Amino acid sequence: MSLTPADTPQPTAISVRRKIPLSLIVGGLIVGLHLLAGILTILWTPYEPTAMVGGRLAEPSIAHWAGTDRLGRDLFTQILIGARIALEVGSGAVLVGAGIGITLGTLAAFATRTLDDVFAAAFDILIAFPTLLVAMLIVTASQTASLFTAVLAIGIAGSAIIARLTRILVKRVLSMDYIVAARVAGSSWPSIVFVHVLPNIWPTLIVNLALQFGLAAMAESSLSYLGLGAPPPNASWGRLLQEAQGTVYTAPFGAIAPGLALVTLVIGMNLLADGLRAFADPTRRRSR
Amino acid sequence: MLRSFSIPTSLACCIKLGIVGFFASTTAFAPSLHAADFDANASINIGSLYEPQNLDNTAGAGQGINEAFNGNVYEALFRLSDSGAVEPVLAKDYKVSEDGLAYIFTLQPGVKFHSGEPLTAKDVKHSIERVTGPDSKSSRKNSLKGIASIETPDDATVVIKLSARSISLPYNLSYVWIVNDSGKDLKSAENGTGPYKLGDWRRGSSLSLARFEGYWGTKPTNSGVTFRYFTDATALNNALLTGSVDIITSVQSPDSLKQFQTNKSFTVAEGQSTTKLLLAYNDRVAPFDNVKVRKALARAIDKKKLLNAVWGDRGLVIGSFVPPTDPWYVDLTKVDDYNVESAKALLAEAGLKDGFTFTIDTPNYDPHPLVAQFLQTEYAKIGVKVNINIITANEWYSKVYKAHDFQATLQEHVNHRDIVFYSNPDFYWGYNNSKAIDLVKSSEASMTTDEQTGRLKEANTQIAEDAASNWLYLYPQIVVSKASVTGYPVNGLNSQFFTSAIQKGGK
Numbered sequence: 184m185s186l187t188p189a190d191t192p193q194p195t196a197i198s199v200r201r202k203i204p205l206s207l208i209v210g211g212l213i214v215g216l217h218l219l220a221g222i223l224t225i226l227w228t229p230y231e232p233t234a235m236v237g238g239r240l241a242e243p244s245i246a247h248w249a250g251t252d253r254l255g256r257d258l259f260t261q262i263l264i265g266a267r268i269a270l271e272v273g274s275g276a277v278l279v280g281a282g283i284g285i286t287l288g289t290l291a292a293f294a295t296r297t298l299d300d301v302f303a304a305a306f307d308i309l310i311a312f313p314t315l316l317v318a319m320l321i322v323t324a325s326q327t328a329s330l331f332t333a334v335l336a337i338g339i340a341g342s343a344i345i346a347r348l349t350r351i352l353v354k355r356v357l358s359m360d361y362i363v364a365a366r367v368a369g370s371s372w373p374s375i376v377f378v379h380v381l382p383n384i385w386p387t388l389i390v391n392l393a394l395q396f397g398l399a400a401m402a403e404s405s406l407s408y409l410g411l412g413a414p415p416p417n418a419s420w421g422r423l424l425q426e427a428q429g430t431v432y433t434a435p436f437g438a439i440a441p442g443l444a445l446v447t448l449v450i451g452m453n454l455l456a457d458g459l460r461a462f463a464d465p466t467r468r469r470s471r
Numbered sequence: 472m473l474r475s476f477s478i479p480t481s482l483a484c485c486i487k488l489g490i491v492g493f494f495a496s497t498t499a500f501a502p503s504l505h506a507a508d509f510d511a512n513a514s515i516n517i518g519s520l521y522e523p524q525n526l527d528n529t530a531g532a533g534q535g536i537n538e539a540f541n542g543n544v545y546e547a548l549f550r551l552s553d554s555g556a557v558e559p560v561l562a563k564d565y566k567v568s569e570d571g572l573a574y575i576f577t578l579q580p581g582v583k584f585h586s587g588e589p590l591t592a593k594d595v596k597h598s599i600e601r602v603t604g605p606d607s608k609s610s611r612k613n614s615l616k617g618i619a620s621i622e623t624p625d626d627a628t629v630v631i632k633l634s635a636r637s638i639s640l641p642y643n644l645s646y647v648w649i650v651n652d653s654g655k656d657l658k659s660a661e662n663g664t665g666p667y668k669l670g671d672w673r674r675g676s677s678l679s680l681a682r683f684e685g686y687w688g689t690k691p692t693n694s695g696v697t698f699r700y701f702t703d704a705t706a707l708n709n710a711l712l713t714g715s716v717d718i719i720t721s722v723q724s725p726d727s728l729k730q731f732q733t734n735k736s737f738t739v740a741e742g743q744s745t746t747k748l749l750l751a752y753n754d755r756v757a758p759f760d761n762v763k764v765r766k767a768l769a770r771a772i773d774k775k776k777l778l779n780a781v782w783g784d785r786g787l788v789i790g791s792f793v794p795p796t797d798p799w800y801v802d803l804t805k806v807d808d809y810n811v812e813s814a815k816a817l818l819a820e821a822g823l824k825d826g827f828t829f830t831i832d833t834p835n836y837d838p839h840p841l842v843a844q845f846l847q848t849e850y851a852k853i854g855v856k857v858n859i860n861i862i863t864a865n866e867w868y869s870k871v872y873k874a875h876d877f878q879a880t881l882q883e884h885v886n887h888r889d890i891v892f893y894s895n896p897d898f899y900w901g902y903n904n905s906k907a908i909d910l911v912k913s914s915e916a917s918m919t920t921d922e923q924t925g926r927l928k929e930a931n932t933q934i935a936e937d938a939a940s941n942w943l944y945l946y947p948q949i950v951v952s953k954a955s956v957t958g959y960p961v962n963g964l965n966s967q968f969f970t971s972a973i974q975k976g977g978k
Contacts, residue, residue: 233847233851234848235776235845235848239779239780239783240726253780253841254780254841254844254845254848327860409835410835410840410861410863411861414859414861415840415843415861416844416847416848416859425840426840426841428705428837429704429705429723429726429837430724431705432705432726432727432729432730433726434726
């Protein structure tokens, strides 16, 4: 992190910096667990994901930790794969959203006043539409439901929030004296952006991206629940929830298990974001 | 099922929408209470998932209007009873000319429309022409194409002249509502002769029917019924559990039944449905134009296991498009019985030893996505890769049904006596076998019903031998009611739900 002289931590602040917030630890553990589960499925799963290995709606047992679905497929296997899909979509969508959002936000901040107003209005209008609705529109318009379109749709739909935040952060940094100094010293715009601006807005941005990650995982589940996400046999949690809906009274674990997986991932991401904010955001640290 | 149809209605008619055709009698009703045991002034609340889009069955209202109005608000010359027989209703009797080209119907006397006007032959003529006319979206319009003219020599007599013999005419007339010819817009109002008249229609929520005091036939055993519409099956089940409805017309999942089976306050009745789930191939395109490939795909599926996954112990594997309630049902389950080895051999004979890949356009509502995954796993065993493309009911209508732009699709067909769809090479699945087409067409010119049945059995067998589609299973029809409510139909043929014999016990 590049800090201006005024931000240079005092001796007492160093100890604060070393204290890792509890939320960061807990969030990191939860997300790490999901990450491990997701990576594990690339190498190994308890059963073949599509193999009909058990009875219809078998209850949780040692052989099937989360029971089986109506086709007799092992639910635990599918939930593990669901973790991989949630992480793939989450990270993919955040990359897409950050790519678009940071670029547009930075451009807006550097643009002439009129153009900046246009950008700002456009971001606000986009944000006014719920992310899921925009994502549904994009998937429907693309005519194909796949993991790729889900990533793209959720990424694009979420980019306006990142763009708006980036614009505000960049504008704030641009008004700082050291930027004026850099300009006077003859720095080019690209070097100002990459050397001075982005490193300074990064801590705030990354917290926001962590939050976006959780939202993207949830959006993917929602799309799959509606049949607009990755098509079967991709075991998305949303699809598992959708399939378990009709049997929620007779075989509740079919809905509880993927529901829990989704809830813990989103809570984990939120805790992680919160922890990151406490740990890394220079403005927060100063205010302590 | 095209049940929650918010879309094109002609589709609805022909697929999941019950067309108003029918057949026959009343023996399958739930047992009735003794006269003294029920309250003739009770109002019955019926929970359903099928809200009509409008009130006119020639304007694409969907299956919901058949459920609410057939035999309740509107009557026809004949009706298809709950057991599948065609019985006269507004036609007191009829004669057929020797050449089979003229039908002379005598109308039931003393019949009044809800507006108070008497039923005349002109109303019958008007009603039939309403179905066959250019504006009609009735899916069975084609089956009345053979009507050359309709004459009304007097108020009580209707003469229908045909251009070719049509033994199914009485059956086909059972889905022609007899409406008053005064020209009301029937999309939002009604003028029928049935035991009930329209009470209050609250779009999106309910439709009530009130007893018509001027009814010519047997009076209903209740004062009226209200159809309450739900979009979610779980909410509907809860409505019955909490007492806000008395009956659910059709339960769509076996898993919700446990809560009613174990509770003495409810009755679970299982009848015969006419709803078939099928994997329909586009028989026009390779490799589905090859009968060996189709047979291989039929043999690769363990249909009993599939049925069990979706419906538990209920439902029936039928091996063809014809359910047991159609007169020409033949057990054809052995034609392409489950046999993975023989499926592989057939594929090899067809030159596809290494398998192939195809896409199933899958409607996005239960059970289709689940079934598609089952097929995907089963076909993998014979080296055939399946891609699942989830689509909405609207997309299904435009892409599959209208544009024929698909390789294979999953769909439910609800109608009864609908084997005729296989005699139309322009139908979405494009099956085209001249022998089967001739048999279906010539069956219509039969002199006797035995002859008709014989030909259609032969056609059915031919279509099954050709594995024209992959008929996965026949749905069960399950009606659940409060134990105090009886007298309702249990078979739900063509989505009908006659309400006039429903009784509610005690006061």
